[in-house]
Every structure is written in C-alpha cells, then in structure tokens.
Amino acid sequence: MPEINFTIDTQTGEMEMKVEGVQGPQCADVAKIVTELTGAPAIEENTREFHARPCVKPQVQGKKNA
Amino acid sequence: MSKYLTFPEVAFKDRELLIAALEEIGCKEIKQGKELELGRYYTDQLQQTVEIVIPRGRIGNDYGDIGFERTAGGDYRPIMDDLDRRRALNGGFITRLRAAYHELVVKKVAARLRGTVHRTVEGGVVKIKVRY
Numbered sequence: 442m443p444e445i446n447f448t449i450d451t452q453t454g455e456m457e458m459k460v461e462g463v464q465g466p467q468c469a470d471v472a473k474i475v476t477e478l479t480g481a482p483a484i485e486e487n488t489r490e491f492h493a494r495p496c497v498k499p500q501v502q503g504k505k506n507a
Numbered sequence: 508m509s510k511y512l513t514f515p516e517v518a519f520k521d522r523e524l525l526i527a528a529l530e531e532i533g534c535k536e537i538k539q540g541k542e543l544e545l546g547r548y549y550t551d552q553l554q555q556t557v558e559i560v561i562p563r564g565r566i567g568n569d570y571g572d573i574g575f576e577r578t579a580g581g582d583y584r585p586i587m588d589d590l591d592r593r594r595a596l597n598g599g600f601i602t603r604l605r606a607a608y609h610e611l612v613v614k615k616v617a618a619r620l621r622g623t624v625h626r627t628v629e630g631g632v633v634k635i636k637v638r639y
Contacts, residue, residue: 442638445622447613449633454605456612474619478521478612480582 445471458482509549509570512589517601518582519608524615525559525575525583528607532596534561545572545586555586568595606633613637 443462449455458475460468476482519525529537538560545555546563548571557574566573571588573595578584585604587595596603613635617624622639 444639445616445637447609447633447635447637449606449609449613449635451606451631451633452602454602454609456609471616471620474616475612478524478615479609480518480520 443471508551509588509590510551511545511553511555511571511574511586512592513576513584513586514601515584517605518578518584519575520582521612521615522559522583524608524611527611528604529559529561531607531611532600532603533566536562536565538562543574545574549588552588557586559583566595566600567591567597568600570594573600610635 443460446459446461448457456479458472460471463471472482472485519528526537526539539558541558542556543558543560545552545557545560547554548563552571555574555576557576559575561568561573563569563572568587568591570590573585573587573591575583575585585601587600592598592600610633614624616622617637617639620637620639622637625636625638627634
C-alpha cells in the first residue's frame, strides 16, 4: 500500500516528505499535489523506487481456432 | 528601530489554508481584502499594502500590524515589524504558522488521496503517515 511520510519540525516549521511504495514517476504526481500547496521544495531527491519500473508481464493470447 | 520587514523566504501558496493556520495558532481577528494598509504607528514604518492583516496587539505584536502581501506569483508573504519578530507569539509566530500550515497541507493531501492519517509526536517533531 503506498504511503507518504511527512515530518514537521515544530522548532523551524519545516516539512519533509517521503513517498514510499510507489514505483516509477507516479510518485511525482503525489509530489505535485503537495507542491501545489507548499511551493517548490528546497531539496528534492528521487529514491530507488522512482527509478524502478513497474513490472508488466506481456499477455499473449493464443488464436482461437475458427 | 521599528520598521516593517518582509520575509521573502517564507511563502504560503494557499490562502484558505493560510487563514485556517492563522486561526489555528490563535489569531482571532483577521482582516481580509485588497490593498489593506498596515498601520503606521512609528515614523520608520513605511506605507505597505497587503491582503491579510492581523491587527496590532492581538498576539503580542505590540509595535505594528502583521500583514500578508500577495506576490506576482500568487504566494502570500508575511510582513511584520522588526521589533515584533521576538514578541509575536513569544517569537514563534513564523515557525508556528509554518508548522500549522504544513499540518493543514497534509490533511488536504490525505483528503484528496482518500487516505488514512496516522499522526504521532516525538519531541519537537510531528510525524504523519498517510496511506492511500
């Protein structure tokens, strides 16, 4: 299940966010929702999951005999 | 010296969340409008127009009003008297506002994703997990 971990430091008011469980650039969609409300982040790093591509197995269907 | 300072490094993008965050940290009187003038209580306080005003004396801001100007990019940036930086909410106005605003951002993101929220506090750090 995808999750976002937010950390807010009450001493500075700064927030950090980490998106987990989302492979590939889809996590950028989540980040976009946040940056619409906060503005561009001071630091942005892509995790290993960002570079992973969802594993899609090709489906091959045999031709049905007429 | 008493004078109004703008905080260019602090920006709030969403007006609705900014107002809610101001209420959250105890600002009971918030004026909203176009080209509202910040009060000039001392000669060094230059004329400033803003869209949101917390009147003088409400949250320890004894030297002047606190305002939020809207930038060309649509962000809201705080303006307050130099001497009120250490007075408004005992010097914690900006940090408490940012923390409250960010908590509201998380709530809004969770609602958009139809996610569940789990919030914990460890020392001075608020940790919020949103599952969707």
